[in-house]
């Protein structure tokens with residue numbers, strides 16, 4: 094199940110935001126093959142982005158020519174170049190034939206900009222924005238966002254060495270001279286990410302092109318006198334990294350919880366049947382009419398938040414937290430897991446009780462429920478995540494076949510309408526630690 098959910102989230106992001114293609118599960122062997130290559134590139138990128146580079150700790154090894162990570166990155170970059178150049182060419186060829194009512198993806202937007210400013214928006218520039226590391230024009234450097242820094246630090250360092258810092262500064266300076274952004278400075282990286290994601294969630298940022306604005310926000314960083322490592326992989330890899338496993342993992346936990354609590358599954362199905370009926374599948378516009386489904390999502394995120402410690406934050410000035418003096422520049426972790434499981438805040442915190450969120454709008458309950466973090470660095474993808482979660486879980490719940498499940502599910506003492514005896518093995522099988530995919534393939 095996790096594999097299928099992961100491919101689904103990649104499909105959503107690639108199709109809506111990046112390439113316009115649905116790589117997985119579409120019965121098109123050519124696209125499947127392309128998707129497989131894309132996945133391999135992504136997997137390798139994630140592994141290398143988080144890899145330690147021994148030369149960072151013992152620079153002498155780099156001087157002696159020990160460059161394992163650098164060499165791997167160069168090879169990976171070649172693969173990514175080939176993949177995305179092919180994609181750019183395919184999309185360039187199909188330009189003019191696409192549906193005019195369809196929102197443009199990132200690459201399509203960039204190809205339009207290429208027409209008006211070909212010397213600036215070269216193919217290499219487009220590739221760099223999408224995924225590769227070779228054009229450092231988007232690198233701004235300095236006190237970076239924790240996620241971005243954490244994810245790319247090692248590989249960035251290796252690339253810094255390959256590039257030479259002065260060259261980068263020139264590139265950044267050129268950008269600064271090219272323009273600034275009128276967006277409020279408080280928004281920072283969050284705003285940039287929000288703009289990117291807004292392609293999908295439909296927020297209108299106006300102006301002359303989404304991507305233009307996204308880029309301006311990066312320039313704004315520089316004009317603001319800040320430096321930040323935001324290499325171009327931040328644009329896409331961070332989105333894919335931050336958005337795919339988190340959403341897929343939440344779907345998997347939700348399914349596990351529902352199968353272990355069939356009475357909740359039944360109530361969610363009843364809600365969907367009542368609101369939508371049996372003649373059509375639910376769609377995005379139904380989501381606000383399904384509060385119990387939203388409660389299930391919130392309760393899943395409370396019990397199993399994908400970012401239990403959020404991401405590391407840094408105090409920008411001296412402050413006091415819980416009576417402790419925290420000097421400026423201290424790394425702070427928020428133990429969201431402990432807050433979500435605190436018996437002082439929750440009645441029976443270890444129990445799955447979606448009803449506890451009845452009446453709550455959205456996914457935030459003060460500082461009690463904060464699966465997407467809080468403040469100006471909170472997750473910019475929450476709107477997208479909640480929609481994908483709602484649509485996916487809602488569809489599965491709507492289509493859940495109790496008769497077939499009944500062949501397996503017997504002895505569900507808690508479950509209305511189900512007959513008894515085989516519940517215990519089912520519950521054991523439902524536990525993701527035991528392996529969900531077998532169970533779900535049987536269902």
Ligand code: HEM
Nearest residue numbers: 238335336339340400403404465466467470471472474478
């Ligand atoms: C169930 C799904 C998701 C959960 C639970 C989640 C949770 C989080 C959390 C806890 C943070 C750190 C916030 C903080 O420290 O205050 C975060 C950051 C982030 N998330 Fe999500 N996220 C999800 C889905 C997504 C999606 C779908 C995207 C994008 C398509 C995304 C993009 C990001 C980005 C770019 C950041 C870094 C923001 C920054 O550093 O300013 N996330 N997310």
